[in-house]
Amino acid sequence: MRGWKLFLGDYESAFQQCLEELARERVLLRLWQKDYTLWSESPEEIVNRLDWLEAPCRMQGMVRTLEAFAKSVREAGFTKAVLLGMGGSSLAPLMFSQMFQKALNSLDVEVLDSTDPEIVRSFAEKGDPRTTLYIVSTKSGTTLETLVLFRYFFTLLHTMGEEEPGRNFVAITDPGSPLIAEARLHRFREIFENNPNIGGRYSIFSFFGLLPAALLGIDLDRLLEEARKAMECSFPDQEIPDNPGAVLGAFLGGLYRRGCDKIVLLFTSPALETFGLWLEQLLAESTGKMGKAILPVVEREWKVYPRQDVGYVVFFTREEELPRTFLTSLEGEGRPYLAIPFETPHNLGQHAYFFELATALAGYFLRLNPFDQPDVxxxxxxxxxxxxxxxxxxxxxxxxxxxxxxxxxxxxxxxxxxxxxxxxxxxxxxxxxxxxxxxxxxxxxxxxxxxxxxxxxxxxxxxxxxxxxxxxxxxxxxxxxxxxxxxxxxxxxxxxxxxxxxxxxxxxxxxxxxxxxxxxxxxxxxxxxxxxxxxxxxxxxxxxxxxxxxxxxxxxxxxx
CATH class of the missing domain: 3.40.50.10490 (Glucose-6-phosphate isomerase like protein; domain 1)
Structure with a gap:
């Protein structure tokens, strides 16, 4: 937690009570044991959603495979990739494409997650579809937006005279999904079957996040090493106050229990804003149910809301960029905040993992299942x-x-x-x-x-x-x-x-x-x-x- 700055004011006691509860109820141990009773009386959509815990280690064995695929795509003459996906399939790739500078001899990777005809048309008109790799990314294999976009670009290549348009496509999906049969029928270049026990919004360290990262030329070893360090900090044998994910979870839970159910997310660098979009989905879809919610608010204005139900998380890239005047204003108003350094893009590995853990713990404090989405x-x-x-x-x-x-x-x-x-x-x-x-x-x-x-x-x-x-x-x-x-x-x-x-x-x-x-x-x-x-x-x-x-x-x- 080097460089983190925490101010709680009147929320100090609620925060401490949450930390103590994590220790008393052995929450971290039960989490690693994949004990569904932390969140529900039923194991449904919990026991088959927890493999994100070990994903940074498990996926280290796939790094060379992903790098080899990225190399083969470049050698085949592809110059860019377009990911067709929504939500958990698109936000991590979008974040990677915006936060990391394009590596030498890598592909440009863009994300198309819209059904607006103007946007779809613009993707068809820029660049050459014949040298574009299309990534059809959907966990269920049935996501409506993703499938209609696939049909559009496949047909576009077909009308351009491509004899095997399927060679321009790769699928990422769960084993047994309908997309696998479709991909085989149309002779996709490759099919990546993801671990089915990882939910969409927790899938950043799986094929859904790492394949686009490999195409971008991101150093996967380093990214996963950062995530692995965060994973080790989150083991149950670590002291709770020294566990950043636990501190984050207690921060969210303590504020919620005191009526502070909105969290403003602020970034000193515009390049970090897509991390806010990824975090917005993680928090909102995980905690917004059963009449409860922690509302994430991605902000651009450095102003203090004159309300008592708003807390703040501030991300800064360097110590000299820490917005001290703004933080002093928050303290003067008694508003709780957590300021977190984001020194390099690869820190994304740590922060993403810590927030996944914190969101799971927030679900525990709110007494709801953070892995389902019943109102979608x-x-x-x-x-x-x-x-x-x-x-x-x-x-x-x-x-x-x-x-x-x-x-x-x-x-x-x-x-x-x-x-x-x-x-x-x-x-x-x-x-x-x-x-x-x-x-x-x-x-x-x-x-x-x-x-x-x-x-x-x-x-x-x-x-x-x-x-x-x-x-x-x-x-x-x-x-x-x-x-x-x-x-x-x-x-x-x-x-x-x-x-x-x-x-x-x-x-x-x-x-x-x-x-x-x-x-x-x-x-x-x-x-x-x-x-x-x-x-x-x-x-x-x-x-x-x-x-x-x-x-x-x-x-x-x-x-x-």
């Missing part, structure tokens, strides 16, 4: 129902203000009326989630962060930002499984021209477009949230008007 299925089910008649997705006579259509909770004649009704239902001790079913565009993202800042300042809300459908595989579980104090502003763009999804790989016939799929996912999640009694406002805007609409919302809020 509702949105998937509603999406399937809506896609049976995609031409009837939207009601014919939605309220409209200019080119903006909206789903309010009660009759509204204008965008301002709809916003007034939505904002009037915000919970004082809740949070507001902006769900952006928009392209990943820098100007749009900047305006979304500005909008979030206004909602924070003017309405006292803790604000999160997530892109759809990515967030459905991340914070979506928490949105529907927590105590119900969240409000949700959905902004959904419609493209002028949809992008067809092939009905089958290699077949140009299409009965569904990516735009229709994205709309179905947004409206399905709206329906799932409304069934849970959540406050939701959905705005549907032309893609060309997205930025203009956000500016207009900002202006309306400023005049309130």
């Amino acid at each position: 299925e509702s949105t998937k089910r509603f999406t399937r129902e809506m896609l049976r008649n995609p031409q009837e997705l939207l009601p014919e006579h939605l309220p409209q203000d200019g080119e903006i259509r909206f789903f309010p909770e009660k009759a509204a004649l204008s965008l301002k009326d709809a916003l007034d009704d939505f904002l009037g239902k915000l919970h004082r001790d809740g949070y507001l989630a902006i769900q952006a079913f928009t392209p990943y565009d820098p100007s749009i993202e900047k305006e979304l962060w500005t909008l979030g800042g206004i909602l924070k300042e003017e309405y006292g809300q803790v604000v999160t930002l997530g892109y759809g459908p990515r967030y459905l595989h991340s914070t979506g579980q928490l949105h529907k499984g927590d105590g119900g104090r969240g409000s949700f502003l959905q902004i959904v763009t419609e493209s002028d021209e949809d992008l067809p999804i092939p009905d089958r790989p290699g077949d140009t016939q299409s009965s569904l477009g990516f735009g229709a799929l994205k709309m179905a996912q947004a409206l399905a999640d709206r329906r799932a949230l409304r069934e849970k009694g959540r406050n939701v406002l959905t705005l549907i805007v032309p893609a060309r008007k997205a930025l203009e609409t956000l500016v207009r919302i900002r202006e309306i809020l400023r005049k309130e």
